Amino acid sequence: MIVMTTIATIVLTAGLLQAQTVPDWIDHNIETLRLVQIVHRHGERTALKDSFPTTDPFRDSKYWPEGYGALTNAGKYRMYKIGEYLRQWYDLYLGDDYSPREVYARSSIEHRCIESVQCLLAGLYPETRGIWNWAQTGNPVLAKMWLPFPIETFMPKDDDTLLVPHKKCPKATKEHQIISDSEDVMKIFTDYNSNTISQYLKILFNESITSLYRGQQFYDTLNIEWERDRIWPNFTTTDAPYNQTQVLDVLRVFSVGSYVYDWNREFILRIRIGNLIQTLINNMKLVIDSKHNESSVKKPFKLYVYSTHDTIVVPLLQLLNLYNNMIPAYGASIIFELHERPNSAQVADKYFVDIYYFNDTLNRIPYKLNLGKPFETFESQNTKWFYEDFNKLCGIDDDNSEANKNVVLGQMLFMVVGIAIGVALLGINILVIRFMRSH
Incomplete structure (x- = not known):
C-alpha cells in the first residue's frame, strides 16, 4: 500500500465565479452536530479515452485539450460552489478558525477527483485567518484567500478498495456474470x-x-x-x-x-463498498470515544471528505437501501451527520445519524434520506458489510493455491538445475586449469 499526500494550488478567476445565491437550508439543525462526512462524485469531466465508438469523429486528443477524463472548467466551478454551500450550511459548526487541521481529505488517484476536492475545499475555506494566513512581505493576495490542504490518495489505483471499485476479485467477476445473465x-x-x-x-x-x-x-x-x-x-x-x-x-x-x-448482488456491494462504510462508521465511533474517553490518543476531525466516482456513490446508496434509480449528477454528494442528544444519559440513545443526498448540486438543498437513526442501530445494520481480508473474501488464495504451488515448484526446480549447471561448469573449469598446468 502506498499513500501519497498532495497539496493543491488553485487560482480561481473572478470571471469564473459569478455570483450565485446559496439555497437556504431552513430546517437544518446543526446545534447537536458532532461530525460531518461527505462522499462526493467528481465534477464534470471530458470523455474517457476508451469510451468512444470506433467511428467517433471526435476521438482524437486534439478535441480534448484538457486531456481524456479530465475535470472541466464547469466541473471546477460546480465543486467550488458546493464548497461555498457547505460553508454557509456548516459555518457555525466549523467555526471561524478556518483551520486546515480540522479536515481530512481522501481522494481517488484520478486527477479529476483530486482537483474536485481541491476546488470544494477552496470554496469551503475562501480566506485565511489568524495563524493560517501565510502572507509574508508584500502581502500577496493569494495568501489571504487560499489555504493549502493535504489530500491523501492511493497507488496503484486498482488496489484502492476505499474509493475505486476495480480491484480484481474472481468471485465478484462470477457475480457480475450472474447479473449479466439475469x-x-x-x-x-x-x-x-x-x-x-x-x-x-x-x-x-x-x-x-x-x-x-x-x-x-x-x-x-x-x-x-x-x-x-x-x-x-x-x-x-x-x-x-x-x-x-x-x-x-x-x-x-x-x-x-x-x-x-451492476451492484445488484450482496457480495459485490460488500467487496466494493464494505471498506468505505466501515471507515465512515469507524470515524463516528472515534468521535463518540473521544467524547467519553479523555485518554483517547487519536482525535477525530470535524469534517471528512471523500472524493470519488459515480461507481462508488451509487453502490453506497444501494448498500444503504437509499438509491432512487437515477443517474447521479456530477458532484453528487452523500452527507453523513452524527448528532448528540444533549439530554440523554445513555450512550446507546445519545447519538444518532442523519443522511442527506445532494444531487441537484447547483439548484437546491440536499434531499433528506434517513434522519434520526440511532448510531448503534446504524452500526448494527451495516456490520454485515465489513471485511478484514479482501483476498480471502474474494477467494484469491483458493483459486490460485494450485497455481502458486506450481510457481514455487517451478522456481525450486529452476534453482536446482541452475545449481547443478553451476557445479558442472565449475568442475569443468577446474579440470581445464589442471590440464593446462600439467602441460
Missing part, C-alpha cells in the same frame, strides 16, 4: 434490439452494444460531446433518420441499467 438485464437488450434504431447505431458505431457498461460509455461520451456542440456529421444532414436527442434517449437505458444492476 432476466432484467436480458430484457434491456431484448427491448433495445427490437428497436429499429439499434440496427442504425450498429452500422453508425461499427460495433454492437453487448454489455451495459459499453452502452453506458456510448451514452456518456455522446452526451459530453454534444454538450460541447460536437455533433456528428451523420446527425446534421436533412435525411438523417434519427436526431441526437433520439439517440441519447435510446442509449440512456444502458446508463440507468448499469447503475441499477
